[in-house]
Amino acid sequence: MHGLESLLLNVLFIIIFLLFIPLLLEINSKMLFNPTKKNWIINFSASLGIILCILFPFSIIDGYIFDLRWVAVTIGGLYGGVTTIILLTGLTIAFRYFLGGVGVGATVLIGIVLMFILIAIRKMFRKSSKQKKLLVGTTVSLLAGVWALFVSIIIFDISFNAFFVFLYLILTFMTTLLVIYIYEAFQESQLINQRVIKAEKMEIVSHLASSMSHEVRNPLAVVRGFLQLMQVTTVSEKKQREYLSLSIEEIDRATDIIQNYLTFAKPSPENAVRINIEQELKRAINIITPLANINRIHIGTKLESCFILGDPQLLQQCLLNITKNCIEAMPNGGELFIETYKGNGELMIVISDEGEGMTKEQLSRLGEPYYTTKGREGTGLGMMAAMQIIEMMSGKLSVTSRVNEGTNFYIRFPTIEKQA
Template sequence: MLNEFLLNLLFILVGIFLQHLWSEKTGHHQNKIVIGIASAITITLCIPFPLESSFVEDLKLIPYIIGGLYGGIVTSTILFIVIVVVFTFFYGVTDTYITFLIMYGVLGLVCGFMSPTFLNSNISKKLETMVYVTIVFTIFLFVFTNKEEIITIHTIMMLFSPTVAIFVVGYIFESIRETISLRQKIIKTEKSEVVSQLAASVSHEVRNPLTVTRGFLQLVLESDTIEKEKRDEYIKLAIDELDTASNIINDYLTFAKPAPAYWELLDIGIHLKHIEDIIFSYANMNSVVIESDLVTCVIQGNKQQFQQCFLNITKNCIEAMPDGGTLNIYTSILNKHVLIEISDTGIGMSQEQINRIGEPYFSTKEKGTGLGMMVVFSIIKGMKGSISIESKQGVGTKFTIKFPIAVPR
């Protein structure tokens, strides 16, 4: 009997977990149709494995009670039909068949009509209801189906076993439901937090091209000796940066309905040289010298995101050298990957600070938001790359970014 009891209990628990797994995937944890289907399948599995020498044929009453209480009168009616059909198929019409129909019919009606009040109760009240219904039904089942050959020890066990079983099953059922509900609330909270972070991030990202634009315009305004060709180049770069700011704002406005990023082949040498030209004025304003050694290599990615990523890194490096210094941009090829090393001779970071780089709102700058590096990590990951950071306080910091090569050199 113990083997069949445990097998019945296993069917019930597996049914509950599968139901909640589906609920977690879809977000509908109170779907009565799913509860009904799961209960019907569990009942069908329990009936062919009866408990020997017991007035309780099997544990089908547990999914039947749970299905009725959570699903309502319609679900109870459907489950009653399932019980009758499956039981008749396996055992036919027995001596206690009419009693069986009446008892399970009444049980279904009771659970169905109790459902609205039950669903509005707290967990402890729900468990009490399930336990009371089960123990009353089990006693009635014993009274009306008692036979002389029933073994006493089995009778005592079966008077309490269904009650204990439904308490355990009900507790697990409610715990999982509560966990799913709590997780959905957390997801909603996180979405609100993401909107807040995104707004701050957009502000941060727009500030970059505006800062560069200001630098170029300041150079044009304050210097009367700049050649016309150079002046036109600065103005063109300023306009390009304004376009970049506009694109970032457009991305924010279309965030609610994001489209897949457009990927293209990017020449590392060309794009890093373009970034070097963009940050030149900002580096000049901060007494920073730029040294670079760039190779020609093609990777796959998004042009705007690539530019945004490395503008963030180089800008942070420049700002880490308040008394001036050297910004190095070095690229090399290693095992079908391109390595991009960006280093500065700035204030450096501790190991604890390095470990927290990329976290929202963590920054080594007084007025920093930390969102710039968070965006950097996200873009590099999206382009199937990796990033590592080495730093020593008072010496400087080196960022090593690795991307797979799209077209062999």
């Protein structure tokens, strides 16, 4: 039973240092480590697993021990390169030599043979399917185990009982099979997730391109029509000015659509500065007031001075997109109320309207690039861009709405101290 306990402890070391730690690195390596650092950490982890296996062996006779070190060398070598194979083999031999005993010679013979085998098959192993990797890995690991037993019996005249031989080989086989299977299953899962994410991104890009193409084509067609009309017919100067004014409006509309699309695609703000939110809100209100007056909408405010970090131009675009949506949601007039308050290191901006409101289904789809409640007049790009800007500025947006009662937009930003 002492031999079983020692070998099971070796299995635990291999699972922790050659499976669990590499999986953690695979999950977090993009955020924390570059590939070179990751490889060195994996090599160090495998080395630690080998050392612990040697330190907790099953002693056959004084100075001659057995453990699952060759399973660790096999797995680490198959997934590493030539450098890793040489490193792990050299470490195994060096550490076993440091401990001393008659088993040092056996370690040298087994290690050198296994090293050349691993170097010879490493490329084939990496290109193989999961099933073939399981077959190759377990076969090499078993061959290393059998070779270790053979060297012990033939060269060093060590005797083993049948139970130990069976236990040693079955644990060698099962441990190698388990580690390779779980690692490969994880890699397959990661690959599938990456493909799903890529497919989702491509679908969004496709919808964006389709929506933008459709919406940009409309104003360009209007402009082209007016220009053709002015070219082939004689129109009065008054009509020419009217046509030109309408053409400019349509070009501005196309520009807004493209700008919203570019805002969504932009990864981060380029001009992050201290922003006085009271000043920016007043500026946005001044811009939106003519549109509000035309639609018989009163704008009420309750603002206080507070500073956040971000891009003023992007913030203006975000505020204008949201307030414009609120105004368009009140075709029969009403009140647009903007309020700010701060607390617990956060600024809250509340933008409320008395408009048509949204259903739960419409609210859940708010911000989708190809979804709008405005029918043919909207693209969904404006709200999508506003949500993207808020996220880029480390903010959070939540929305509540009731049909025929209105909509409330709650925007949270982390505050900063006023510049001295």
